[in-house]
Amino acid sequence: GAGVSQSPSNKVTEKGKDVELRCDPISGHTALYWYRQSLGQGLEFLIYFQGNSAPDKSGLPSDRFSAERTGGSVSTLTIQRTQQEDSAVYLCASSLSRDRGFNEQFFGPGTRLTVL
Amino acid sequence: AQRVTQPEKLLSVFKGAPVELKCNYSYSGSPELFWYVQYSRQRLQLLLRHISRESIKGFTADLNKGETSFHLKKPFAQEEDSAMYYCALSGRGSGAGSYQLTFGKGTKLSVIP
Numbered sequence: 747g748a749g750v751s752q753s754p755s756n757k758v759t760e761k762g763k764d765v766e767l768r769c770d771p772i773s774g775h776t777a778l779y780w781y782r783q784s785l786g787q788g789l790e791f792l793i794y795f796q797g798n799s800a801p802d803k804s805g806l807p808s809d810r811f812s813a814e815r816t817g818g819s820v821s822t823l824t825i826q827r828t829q830q831e832d833s834a835v836y837l838c839a840s841s842l843s844r845d846r847g848f849n850e851q852f853f854g855p856g857t858r859l860t861v862l
Numbered sequence: 863a864q865r866v867t868q869p870e871k872l873l874s875v876f877k878g879a880p881v882e883l884k885c886n887y888s889y890s891g892s893p894e895l896f897w898y899v900q901y902s903r904q905r906l907q908l909l910l911r912h913i914s915r916e917s918i919k920g921f922t923a924d925l926n927k928g929e930t931s932f933h934l935k936k937p938f939a940q941e942e943d944s945a946m947y948y949c950a951l952s953g954r955g956s957g958a959g960s961y962q963l964t965f966g967k968g969t970k971l972s973v974i975p
Contacts, residue, residue, distance in 0.1 A: 788967035
């Protein structure tokens with residue numbers, strides 16, 4: 747079946763502009779995660795959704811970052827007034843939601859954001 | 863707080879040589895540990911998890927709670943093993959049931975023909 751998809755695959759923007767990154771999770775996956783992959787920093791957790799609600803926003807680096815999820819499916823990560831340090835690959839993952847135990851996260855191909 | 867440390871940014875080995883990618887963790891509880899792999903121009907994918915105690919593509923990893931380690935091993939490296947390897951820990955995030963993954967910074971494995 748189709749995996750996690752993300753769009754756009756690449757985004758180049760100017761400092762100060764707003765950007766929106768989209769994630770389509772695997773159908774039936776109720777949990778959705780956003781991560782940021784920066785050069786030399788590895789993968790950094792940003793936010794988690796269970797259905798349409800976000801019980802864990804602990805990783806958002808500043809109030810310029812926000813995310814929403816509608817219909818328990820598509821999610822959008824918005825970065826306002828982009829800065830050069832926002833340049834990174836933004837990864838989305840989805841999983842079946844379980845109260846306990848292992849829930850394999852399936853990753854999308856990522857969106858490479860470059861802020862000039 | 864949970865933390866994953868991968869001390870080596872780059873590991874180069876010859877084909878046929880043994881491989882060990884190191885991973886140490888810090889977590890106050892019973893963690894779930896994973897190894898993820900990212901081949902060139904491919905998406906991040908799960909390689910193996912400690913609870914299944916399985917061998918995938920010849921790789922194994924044993925959770926050592928005493929040493930808080932989860933090293934990834936393979937007895938004979940192959941060229942197709944060249945990739946970026948991430949150790950990850952799953953534990954409860956700040957929201958109930960979040961189970962976010964905390965990743966190490968990754969080790970790039972290069973297998974020399």
